[in-house]
Amino acid sequence: MSGPDFAASLYAFRALGQLIADALLSSYDVVLTPTLARPPAFVGSAGLRNDTDPAAEFAGLAGYTPFTPIFNATGQPAVNVPLHWTEEGLPIGVMFGGRYGDEATLISLSAQLEAARPWAGRRPEIW
Numbered sequence: 001m002s003g004p005d006f007a008a009s010l011y012a013f014r015a016l017g018q019l020i021a022d023a024l025l026s027s028y029d030v031v032l033t034p035t036l037a038r039p040p041a042f043v044g045s046a047g048l049r050n051d052t053d054p055a056a057e058f059a060g061l062a063g064y065t066p067f068t069p070i071f072n073a074t075g076q077p078a079v080n081v082p083l084h085w086t087e088e089g090l091p092i093g094v095m096f097g098g099r100y101g102d103e104a105t106l107i108s109l110s111a112q113l114e115a116a117r118p119w120a121g122r123r124p125e126i127w
Contacts, residue, residue, distance in 0.1 A: 017074035017076075021076050025076075025099045030096045030106065032094060034067055034094060035065075035067065035068065035092075035093035036064060036065055036067075037067070038064060040091065041064070048060050067095060075100070076099070076100055077103045079095065079106045080093040081093060081095075083113060089122070089123070089124035089126075090124050
């Protein structure tokens with residue numbers, strides 16, 4: 001790929017990211033989503049790791065984390081806050097996505113939520 005083609009691709013990708021960001025946050029300060037589609041899994045769990053079939057691994061990860069990639073791809077700031085827990089004591093996170101350059105709103109919101117529902121001392125029994 002030539003340098004100009006690469007630069008044009010980056011520009012197109014960034015422009016698409018801006019369109020998505022504008023559509024998501026044009027009327028809101030923050031977007032709230034689950035962080036994961038299922039409760040936390042153990043490291044290396046079946047369906048999340050497949051060294052022999054990268055496409056299957058990607059599909060498993062995409063099904064597990066369908067909400068976060070849009071923020072990763074567009075470069076918008078996002079935070080994960082552990083506000084809920086499973087019966088086994090594993091954290092269930094909620095994700096807040098924000099506008100470009102507005103990390104301050106996410107940090108402030110996260111701090112307020114942590115003050116209201118502290119999580120720093122929580123540890124699952126398995127730890």
